[in-house]
Structures are given as C-alpha cells and as structure tokens.
Amino acid sequence: MTFTLFGRWQIRVLLLATVGLLLTILMVFKSSPSIAGQTLLTLIYLGIFGIIWDLIYHQLQRFRWDGDWNGLLQFGAAVWEGLFLITIVKVIGLPGIDRANFNIPGFIGFYTSFSLLSSIVTHSLLRILSPYSRFNGGQWF
Numbered sequence: 198m199t200f201t202l203f204g205r206w207q208i209r210v211l212l213l214a215t216v217g218l219l220l221t222i223l224m225v226f227k228s229s230p231s232i233a234g235q236t237l238l239t240l241i242y243l244g245i246f247g248i249i250w251d252l253i254y255h256q257l258q259r260f261r262w263d264g265d266w267n268g269l270l271q272f273g274a275a276v277w278e279g280l281f282l283i284t285i286v287k288v289i290g291l292p293g294i295d296r297a298n299f300n301i302p303g304f305i306g307f308y309t310s311f312s313l314l315s316s317i318v319t320h321s322l323l324r325i326l327s328p329y330s331r332f333n334g335g336q337w338f
Contacts (some may be wrong), residue, residue: 209247216311216318217240217244218240220310223308234293235293239307250277250281268316275312300306
C-alpha cells in the first residue's frame with residue numbers, strides 16, 4: 198500500500214497515541230515517574246521529528262519503482278530516527294529531557310519495543326479494523 202503524506206501522518210499519530218502511550222504507561226509501573234515523564238516527552242519528540250521525517254520519506258518514496266515503502270525501509274527509517282533522537286538529545290539537548298541523565302539503553306529498549314509493536318499493529322490490526330483505509334492511502338479521516 199502506498200501511503201499519502203496525510204495518511205502517513207494519521208497513522209504515525211495514531212500509533213504514537215495508542216502503542217506509544219500504552220508502552221509509556223507500562224514504563225510508569227516498571228520505573229520511577231521521572232523516567233516515565235522523560236519517556237513521554239521522548240514520545241512527543243519522536244512524533245514531532247517523525248512528522249518532519251515523513252516529508253522526506255514521502256519524497257524518497259517517489260523515486261522507488263513501485264512507489265511503496267517496504268518493511269526493510271521501515272526498519273531502516275526506525276533505526277535512523279532512533280539514532281537521530283539520541284544524537285540530538287546528547288549533543289544539543291531538548292527541553293524537558295536531561296541530556297546528562299538520558300538513559301540510552303532504556304531508550305533503545307523502549308524504542309525497539311515501540312517500533313516492533315507499531316510494525317505488528319500496522320501490518321495486522323490496522324488492516325483488520327480499517328480495511329478501506331488501504332484504498333485511501335492509509336487515511337482514516
């Protein structure tokens with residue numbers, strides 16, 4: 198399925214608001230509230246930067262022969278976005294996230310879980326719950 202840019206944004210926000218929020222809530226029970234607060238801020242920054250990255254991904258997708266963004270490219274994009282956020286937090290810093298105490302292994306565990314669950318939900322549950330969004334470029338609304 199070839200997503201439209203608006204469809205990409207809708208799915209990204211939907212996954213962040215469901216899968217990401219559920220993982221963040223699980224982090225509250227597993228760790229301290231301050232770490233969970235930083236995880237929530239990290240999730241928000243992932244959404245903001247992800248919407249910007251989607252502009253680039255959408256343009257790159259036009260150069261592919263089938264115009265689609267396959268699973269390997271989705272995995273590569275997830276790795277790139279994670280590395281980008283780690284670099285930005287550690288080098289420049291982001292408001293609300295303490296760069297000296299930013300837990301890189303914790304972030305990698307969280308982001309890996311989020312990426313895997315998002316991929317599973319995208320390729321299974323979303324197709325079951327909204328089969329017609331497939332014909333609308335991934336758009337729900």
